[in-house]
Amino acid sequence: MAINFNNRWVVITGASSGIGKALAECFAREGAHLILGSLPGEKHILENIRDNLQKQHAIQIVTIYQDFADPDGAVKFYDQCKKLQKQIYCLVNNAGIMAYGYFHELSHKQQKTLININLMAYFSLMRLFIEDMIQQEEGVIINISSVSAFQPTPHHAVYGAVKAFVQSLSEAVDQECRGTGISVHTINPSYTDTPLLKKNNFPNKIWWYRISGLAKPEDIARKAIKAVKQGKRLYVPGVMNALIHLFLPRLLPRKLSNAIAHIVLRQER
Ligand SMILES: NC(=O)c1ccc[n+]([C@@H]2O[C@H](COP(=O)([O-])OP(=O)(O)OC[C@H]3O[C@@H](n4cnc5c(N)ncnc54)[C@H](OP(=O)(O)O)[C@@H]3O)[C@@H](O)[C@H]2O)c1
Numbered sequence: 001m002a003i004n005f006n007n008r009w010v011v012i013t014g015a016s017s018g019i020g021k022a023l024a025e026c027f028a029r030e031g032a033h034l035i036l037g038s039l040p041g042e043k044h045i046l047e048n049i050r051d052n053l054q055k056q057h058a059i060q061i062v063t064i065y066q067d068f069a070d071p072d073g074a075v076k077f078y079d080q081c082k083k084l085q086k087q088i089y090c091l092v093n094n095a096g097i098m099a100y101g102y103f104h105e106l107s108h109k110q111q112k113t114l115i116n117i118n119l120m121a122y123f124s125l126m127r128l129f130i131e132d133m134i135q136q137e138e139g140v141i142i143n144i145s146s147v148s149a150f151q152p153t154p155h156h157a158v159y160g161a162v163k164a165f166v167q168s169l170s171e172a173v174d175q176e177c178r179g180t181g182i183s184v185h186t187i188n189p190s191y192t193d194t195p196l197l198k199k200n201n202f203p204n205k206i207w208w209y210r211i212s213g214l215a216k217p218e219d220i221a222r223k224a225i226k227a228v229k230q231g232k233r234l235y236v237p238g239v240m241n242a243l244i245h246l247f248l249p250r251l252l253p254r255k256l257s258n259a260i261a262h263i264v265l266r267q268e269r
Contacts, residue, residue, distance in 0.1 A: 005089070007032075010027050011034075011125075013037040013092065013095035014095030015036035016042040016045045016049065019189065023224065024049060028059055029057070032089075033086070035061075035081055035084065036049070037077060038063075040065040068120075073121060074128070088129060088132060091125060091129045091141050094144040097114055098114075098200050100155060100202040106158075123169065126143070137180065137181045150167070150246060150249055185228050187228075190215060191208070191214050206266065207266055223237045
């Protein structure tokens with residue numbers, strides 16, 4: 001089934017900055033109506049984004065403020081979406097945080113919060129919305145994953161492990177949904193210049209940037225929507241990134257690729 005977002009409702013979590021904000025702009029250009037989510041404290045930012053998009057595009061936009069660190073946050077977010085009585089065509093799971101540092105040094109609380117936001121909210125929203133999509137016999141789920149899904153990531157071990165979970169879940173569910181009108185896609189960017197990399201102890205520079213550089217969120221979003229419309233289920237923006245992250249870990253002995261990851265993901269001084 002051809003994927004077309006024009007005049008369809010799209011939900012985007014974490015739309016107040018970075019990749020989520022850029023995705024909101026791209027979906028607006030596609031003519032999609034938007035339900036945009038962010039933290040309650042960022043209300044003024046999301047309202048600003050909403051007002052700007054509505055000035056430029058003839059679309060409807062609703063904003064929802066919900067903290068996914070709350071274990072019930074995803075269910076509360078879904079309930080607020082349902083109250084709007086819109087047929088949701090596409091869910092974009094995007095809200096996320098980073099925690100940089102050794103597993104034994106980062107606090108239990110901080111890493112559990114990351115799991116609630118980057119994993120539990122993705123899982124719950126996907127599970128809740130997919131039931132409606134099955135009934136509608138159409139739907140698109142886009143999970144913003146990462147190249148970290150393909151390789152253990154020393155220095156941000158839990159972040160990478162969570163992305164691996166999201167990756168495995170997305171690919172398995174996509175297979176289960178073949179023939180139902182529903183597709184599940186992952187977008188797997190490498191390091192991208194967003195506030196995520198400026199918070200939670202993430203270093204100004206890590207060694208890997210010498211190879212990967214830093215992508216722009218606007219480029220990631222534009223390429224992501226194009227890839228989804230082409231029906232790609234897994235998309236790594238950038239040919240070099242695709243080669244390095246999809247093929248290299250399969251060719252190298254695991255012990256060696258893990259040791260290399262430990263070295264290249266360290267802080268560059
Ligand atoms: N940047 C990268 O290098 C990179 C690479 C690969 C994948 N990704 C993935 O891309 C996604 C978006 O990240 P980004 O880089 O665009 O980061 P970002 O600019 O920091 O955006 C993250 C978004 O998530 C929201 N968020 C954070 N904590 C939340 C919470 N507790 N409840 C609800 N929403 C919350 C933020 O809202 P507030 O603005 O209100 O805090 C913001 O809208 C993430 O899943 C990330 O893992 C990023």
